[in-house]
Amino acid sequence: MKRTYAVKEIATFLYSTGDLTNEFFQNHSQIDGKKAHLHLQRLYNDDSQKEYYIKYTFNYKNDEITVHGFIDGVLKENGNTILEEIKSTREELKKIDLDYHQEHLSQLKLYAYLYGLINNMSIVPVRLTYISVDDYKTKKFNFILTIDELKDFFYKSIDDYTRWHQTLSEASTVKLDTLKDITFPFANKRQGQSELMKATYLTMKANSILYAIAPTGIGKTMATIFSTLKSMTKPNEKLFYLTAKTIGREVAIDSFRMLQNEGLKLHAIVISSKAKSCASKMQHCDPEKCSFAKGYFSRLRQAIEDIYTNEILYNQETIMKYALKYNICPFEYSLDLSYFCDAIICDYNYVFDPKAHLIRYFEDTEYQPKILCDESHNLVERSKDMYSAEFDSLLPLRIEEKISSYDKTITKNIRHFYDELKKYDDLVNKDLFYYSHLLDDLMLSSLKQIVQKAELVLADNKEIKDRDEILTDYFLLKDFVDTAEFFGQSHMFVVKKIEDNHFQIEIKCADASDFIYDTVKNKTKGIVFFSATLFPLKYYMDLLTKGNGKYINLPSPFPQANLDLIIKDDVSTRYKDREATILDIAHVIEGLVNSKKGNYIAFFPSYKYIEMVLSHLDIEDSEVIIQKSNMDDSERDRIFNKFKNTKKAHLGLFVLGGSFSEGVDFQGDLLNGVVIVGVGLPMVNIENNIIKEYFEEKYGAGFDYAYTYPGFNKVVQAAGRVIRSEYDRGVVILVDERYKYQIYKSLMPDFWSHKITLNSIGMIKNNIKSFFDDDSDIIM
Ligand code: SF4
Known part of the structure; x- marks a missing residue:
């Protein structure tokens, strides 16, 4: 049998020892580790080689085995050849010995055997180098190994690893065989x-x-x-x-x-x-x-x-x-x-x-x-978050209070940070907002110093008072510094003034498509x-894969007749008009809820709007459930379970885009209808307007990319709660005068082509009543 092993995988699987890395190793270590590696390799002389690829194929016990990998460095020093394996670490170098992680030396020994064999060497000089990612200090272990001892180690490893590899390859064969045989597990396709x-x-x-x-x-x-x-x-x-x-x-x-x-x-x-x-x-x-x-x-x-x-x-x-x-x-x-x-x-x-x-x-x-x-559709916003970061300007001060007694030099860096911050008092505009397409490099350099010093103090002082709080602050700052590495044309550096000497500092990504498409x-x-x-598809294709890719648009398998879709487009839900149109909204909700006993939801643009309408609602036979901000999973489940109690009728007053408008399956009679108030626009503010400008320049459709499209997606998601299976029937009422606009008509899914516009409350009630009374159109 032909087998191919990577040296690192043999060493990691067979010889790993030691503890799971401490808290600093999580998430950020990969970027820092790479940088530390590169730092050392850049110091190599011209005769030395970095990332030296080695591959050796041999026959062994009925197998043809290929072992390969990249040696970090093949160094030429004073006429000698030395193989170097580099490992980056945040552990204190003085605590590292050869038992620290035995897989590291094992990996080097496997490379050494291959290199020595191929180059006819009887002894192979090797160096295991640990480099601290914080200050690039190193600790080196040098050995001279004989080819005979390396050979013993190599073949013992091959024997051991082949046993595991055999388990994996048998599993892989069985997988591929059963994959060939497996048939689609349903008799009919939908x-x-x-x-x-x-x-x-x-x-x-x-x-x-x-x-x-x-x-x-x-x-x-x-x-x-x-x-x-x-x-x-x-x-x-x-x-x-x-x-x-x-x-x-x-x-x-x-x-x-x-x-x-x-x-x-x-x-x-x-x-x-x-x-x-x-x-x-x-x-x-x-x-x-x-x-x-x-x-x-x-x-x-x-x-x-x-x-x-x-x-x-x-x-x-x-x-x-x-x-x-x-x-x-x-x-x-x-x-x-x-x-x-x-x-x-x-x-x-x-x-x-x-x-x-x-x-x-x-x-x-x-x-x-x-x-x-x-x-x-969620990946657009999620990807922006992956490349954004923020912190409160009081955070470095908190770090200073808690750790300066361990490292007094941090005070100088923290002063430097606040000195740099002062200029934003003048730079923020009348909205107390400043932004730039350039990072503040001086501020960033002081933040990097603070992060580095905090890290060392935490590593050296496991029992430090308030460790949890310090760690939380440290990780926020570290995230900011790491995110700065990706700062580019689609990023903004934002400073918002909260009050005197108090700011929110942000790196904001308007569009992560460069990064997503690269992956x-x-x-x-x-x-x-x-x-x-x-x-619209173009929006998602632009913001995920820079317009690349093919597409298909599949029809809904559900009968259109099971959805009663009403548009009321004579009511303004714009902020300035809300006071004047509260009663209109309340009457639509009452009309729907009172048409048939059941469960209903009204989705609103904000919590404030819910409160405004609530005081005008006249609902008698339903329990009214109001969504609160910062609801955790258990509270969400508790509310969802209320809807499952079909003996009672419920009216949920929820926020559009919140946890009840997406990712919740209200199947069957759990939900009879929804009212969606507004077109889902994100809040119009200075920040979103900057994003609008960015998209205007890039796609010539700033308002749509920043507001219309992400907003309307929330509407379609919320409306989608009503029909979850071919047996579901229900009503969706969209309320906003902007539904008259062509842009919204063009965005509506094909499944909504039977929508009806009704503005009189009487006609809406009659329509809903006959929809619920009339089962003749139902296709089940
Ligand atoms: S504390 Fe960390 S290492 Fe320990 S079980 Fe939890 S996640 Fe794992």
């Missing part, structure tokens, strides 16, 4: 499902980009997963199913489970957030505080072999069970286990956020990720963006 499957398959085969406008009900999760899997014929291809909502994740898990029950032997994993998967509930990823972090790597191999040979679907529950068995961190365990899985269900950020992405898949070329991006084009092998609400 309307549009075959088209979506074919388009997905061709996209994945061609490594290209597809946008699919795929309405609720066509079975898009199973369609896209099944077709992507069918396109996968190589062991290193991996399917990433990206979803931002719990409900999407559950549907994806069910789809994989169903295929596995049908005979597909494929390993699928769900990566949950650290907050949700932490076993110690305190999220102090410090080996001195969390036993799941202490000795993590020493127990990881056994934990992976155990779960891999006994399970094939790794959801949060299963991962936790095995993590507890081996006393290792469930979150890091899920990331490590994912390397051996064929399908990974996770949030967008594991692919697109440079501070969180899974580096092995999206920095190395070894894997071929195929991406399914569910509810991808899509260079690091993935096929991607399908799908959602029911990609209207």
Whole structure:
């Protein structure tokens, strides 16, 4: 059998030891580590080589094995050749010895054998160099190893690793065999499902980009997963199913489970957030505080072999069970286990956020990720957030108060920061707002110093008072400094004055398409963006993949007659007119709620608007539920469960774009109708107007890109709560005079083509009554 091993994968799997990295290593280490590597390699003399690729193929026990990898440095010093392996670290260098992480020296020994063998050397000088990412100080371990001892080590490693590789290759063969045999798990395909499957398959085969406008009900999760899997014929291809909502994740898990029950032997994993998967509930990823972090790597191999040979679907529950068995961190365990899985269900950020992405898949070329991006209309805003950051100007002061007694020099950097800040008192405009398309480099340089010093103090003083608070501030500042690395033409540097000597400082990304497209084009092998609400498509294609990609627009499988869609376009919901039109809004809601006992929702542009209308509402037989700001998941579930009590009628007064207008499945009689007040426009403010200017310059459609399109998407999402299955019937009433405008008419989905405009409350009531009375049109 032909086998190919990367040196790093052998060393990591067989020889990893030590603790899980402390809290500083999370998220930001990859960028800093790379920089530290480059710093050292730049110091090499002209005769030395960096990133030296080595590859060796040999026959061994019936196998043809190829081992390959990149040696960090092949150095020429005083006529000698020295192989160098560089490891970046935030650990104090004085604490590092050769037991720190045994996989590092093991990796160097494997390279040394290959290099020595190929170059006929009897001894091989090697150097293991640790570099601190904070100050680039180094600690070096030099050895001279004989080719004989390296040979023993090399073949022992090959024997050990081949046993694991055999397990993986058997699993891969079974996967590919069962993939060939597996058939679509439903006897009949829904309307549009075959088209979506074919388009997905061709996209994945061609490594290209597809946008699919795929309405609720066509079975898009199973369609896209099944077709992507069918396109996968190589062991290193991996399917990433990206979803931002719990409900999407559950549907994806069910789809994989169903295929596995049908005979597909494929390993699928769900990566949950650290907050949700932490076993110690305190999220102090410090080996001195969390036993799941202490000795993590020493127990990881056994934990992976155990779960891999006994399970094939790794959801949060299963991962936790095995993590507890081996006393290792469930979150890091899920990331490590994912390397051996064929399908990974996770949030967008594991692919697109440079501070969180899974580096092995999206920095190395070894894997071929195929991406399914569910509810991808959300990715536009999410991607902007990934490249934005902010902090309150009081934050450095808080850091100073808590750590200056440990490092007095930080005071100088903090003074420097506040000196730089002073100028914004004059620079902010009458709206107390300043922005620039350039970063304030002087301020940034002092922030970098503060971050670096805070980091060292925290690393050296584990028991420092108020550690949690300091860490929270540290991470905010660190995020700001790291985000600054990506500052470009689509970014703004913003300073908002809150009060005297108090500012909000922001890096704001107006458009992350350069970054998203770079990942899509260079690091993935096929991607399908799908959602029911990609209207207008050009907006999403521009803001995700710079206009690149093909598309399909699939019809809704639900009978149009099951949706009564009314537009009332004689009422202004603009801010200045709200007082005058409150009664109109209240009458529409009453007309809908009183037409039939049931559950209804009215969506508003703001909490304030809800309060205004509430005092004019005359609802007798329904419990009125009002959404509060900052509601957590449990409160949201409590309200959702109220709607499930069908003995009572409910009226929800919720905010458009909030947690009830998207990602909540009100199936069957859970929801009989909605009123949507307004056109969903984001708040018109100076910030959004700057974004408008940016889009005006770039696409000649500033207002639409900054306001109309993202706003109307919320309307379509909220309206979509009513019809969730072919058996659902319900009413949607859109209230705003702007629905007369051509732009809104052009944005409405085809499924709304039967809409009716009614402005008299009497006619609206009659229409709703006859809709609910008349079952003759219902197609079930
Ligand atoms: S169990 Fe929790 S606190 Fe411990 S390392 Fe994992 S995420 Fe961090």
